[in-house]
Amino acid sequence: ERNALRNSSYRWKFPIPYILANSLDLNAKGVILQAFDVFRLKSCVDFKPYEGEQTYLKFEKLDGCWSYVGDLQSGQTVSIGERCDYKAIVEHELLHALGFYHEQSRMDRDDYVQIWWDEIIGGFAYAFDKYNDSFLDDLNTPYDYESVLHYGPYSFNINSNIPSITTKIPEFNEIIGQRLDFSRIDLLRLNRMYNCTSSLTFLDQCSFEYVSICGMVQSRQDGADWDHMLGKAGDEDHTLVGNCADRGYFMHLDTKTGHAGQSTLLESRIIYPRRKEKCLQFFYRLNGSPQDKLVIWVKKDDGTGNVRRMEKLHTITADGEHHWKLASIPFSVQAKFRYGFQGIRGDPAKSAGGIAIDDTSLTDTNCPTNIWHIRNFTSFFNSTSKGDYVVSPVFYSSEGYAFALQLYPHGRNSSPYMNYMGITFHLCSSPNDGLLEWPAGHRQVVLLVLDQDPDVIHRMSLSLSFTTDPNQLVNGRNDTLQWDKPSITGSFASFCNCYVSPGVGWNTFLTHRELHWKKFLKNDSLFIFADF
Structure with missing residues (x-):
């Protein structure tokens, strides 16, 4: 079961109604909800509890992990059986339900993989069928060894140490069958098939690779400035870790100069949220004086349409360590807002560096605890x-x-x-x-x-x-x-x-x-x- 069905009558309308049957293990129910959140973050696919609709997905604990392909218009089962309660496996089955077949079902699969028919368990050769272009649409994408819907090398094999499928490029033999998450091409196909132009819970991110710095704006009120800095040996950015010449930028406040108490604020563009709960994540490095501070703010709508009501979210103090750390800041806001990074110089005479931030992301999701x-x-x-x-x-x-x-x-x-x-x-x-x-x-x-x-x-x-x-x-x-x-x-x-x-x-x-x-x-x- 996979690439995309051509017949558009099998496409779902969102949100997709769902039922979590009592037969499911409690952990499986939680994992299914996790998978829903991944779809919302990475696509426009959404789900809602069943309220009597004609078409829906019913998740049950049956024999194995399986799903029908596409919307059958009459309600259908997705089986999350024993040992199927993994996020990537649920994603795999939901892609089937959304209308996708397995990667090795493509008409051109023999250019990329070798099927060893003699090593397949009797009665399961059908699982390796391929389908012609009149039935499946590859959505103008290349064969994807990394797809979460690709079989692993030992799928349905007779002998535990002899593969049933191998790749024509040997380096991918250990890649096929990955069950981490969607590949880039998985997402490209999903979003193309359902005409997704944006995701449901993704709001903003910036790696600071371009001088436009993702529409962020800087307050220059106190004589201190965030600099758009190119990484160098011993002072690399987080995005590229110094691996690309003339690339690898981050934002930096030099705390060796100026005077104590000077600060500058780097603000995001105005954000229009869809949900209340937010998670701001970013990588940071404070290797200046022990008195340096990085303060995270949110600037909210004051009720008149002006985004100017400030609220402090979190303060990070310097530790003198040179490695990048990860911050995860939860907050709640329902009206338009900005988030901001305030750098405060501590004691320039004792500073050996400064304050750096890189790879920011903002989502309409909960933060990890x-x-x-x-x-x-x-x-x-x-x-x-x-x-x-x-x-x-x-x-x-x-x-x-x-x-x-x-x-x-x-x-x-x-x-x-x-x-x-x-x-x-x-x-x-x-x-x-x-x-x-x-x-x-x-x-x-x-x-x-x-x-x-x-x-x-x-x-x-x-x-x-x-x-x-x-x-x-x-x-x-x-x-x-x-x-x-x-x-x-x-x-x-x-x-x-x-x-x-x-x-x-x-x-x-x-x-x-x-x-x-x-x-x-x-x-x-x-x-x-x-x-x-």
């Missing part, structure tokens, strides 16, 4: 072996639960898998425990490894999740609930001066190939978003 920044990852990766791990800081959920993560660059000792990173989630004891509900069941753990592509639309971040079962027992302890208080289930840990529960997570979190394929390790930093 917690961000784990692992620096100098390559050195750590190269100096560790199977079973070694690094522990995150203690994070807190919005309800007040404390937790930490353990990342295993080469996998856990108990893992049979090679070339995978592993990760585990652990509840931690905290002063809040007496106020919280125990066991902490029916709560979703969502971990996302950030692809640091400057274009938020084209990021292919890895997202995995599971939902806590209040009846789950600690492995090997038939009298102890896994999600009870950590002081009951766990052991004392010096890193947090707290009790830490046994870990639950994934042995196959991210492959080493994927780690180095996309921009997960830009500037040798790994970012993991964690929500509970």
Whole structure:
């Protein structure tokens, strides 16, 4: 099932009504809603709860992961069965429902891949059928090895170590079948087929590569200026990391000059929101004096149509470190507004640099609750072996639960898998425990490894999740609930001066190939978003 159906009668009208059947696992329901949000961010495709419409999608837990292709005009099932509750798999099935067939179904697929018919399980050869141009439309796009709808090399194979499909360009054998997110061409086709001219929740972004700086405007009221600076060795931008000659700009306030207290404000163009909740993300670097500050503002409509009512959102103080960090600032606004970056000089006599910002993005979405920044990852990766791990800081959920993560660059000792990173989630004891509900069941753990592509639309971040079962027992302890208080289930840990529960997570979190394929390790930093 894939490229696009030519018959336009199979096109959906938005928003698409949906039903989440009671048969679905709780985690699957959460993952389906996550996938809806990705479609809204990257396209004009939208969804709404079912209200009696004739045509709709009903998500059920049946046998396997599958969907009909296109709108059948009578209501139809999407199966999210056992082990199908992954964001990219739900995206895959929804693309089928929207009218797309598998990538290797293209008429010209034999120019790009080899199908090994003798290695396919009996009765499944139909899964490798291709369709002629009168039935499918490639929407004037090239063959896409990176498509989220491409089969992997071992799909429906007889022998576990012999592929059923290989690529004519060998370098793509480990790429086909990726289940991170939509590829660029996936999105190009989706938006072409449905005539999407904009997305539903994307608002603004800027990598500062052009002198127009994305329509931002600068206040020059106090003798300080944001400079549009070209990166150089030892002072690279975040977008291109110094990899392109005469490119790689960012905004910079020199705090070595002038006097203490001088400031300048860089404001966005006027933004017209669609929803209330916002997430402003950007990369920043403060390597001047300890007194330097970066203050984030929102300027709102004052009720008369003028955008001039200022509200401070967040203040970042200098730390003297030279690497890029990620800020994620949530705020709420429903009328037109601007967001702004105020740089404040601290003590020029003690400054060795300044304040820098790059790769900003603004979306009509919720921000991640917690961000784990692992620096100098390559050195750590190269100096560790199977079973070694690094522990995150203690994070807190919005309800007040404390937790930490353990990342295993080469996998856990108990893992049979090679070339995978592993990760585990652990509840931690905290002063809040007496106020919280125990066991902490029916709560979703969502971990996302950030692809640091400057274009938020084209990021292919890895997202995995599971939902806590209040009846789950600690492995090997038939009298102890896994999600009870950590002081009951766990052991004392010096890193947090707290009790830490046994870990639950994934042995196959991210492959080493994927780690180095996309921009997960830009500037040798790994970012993991964690929500509970």
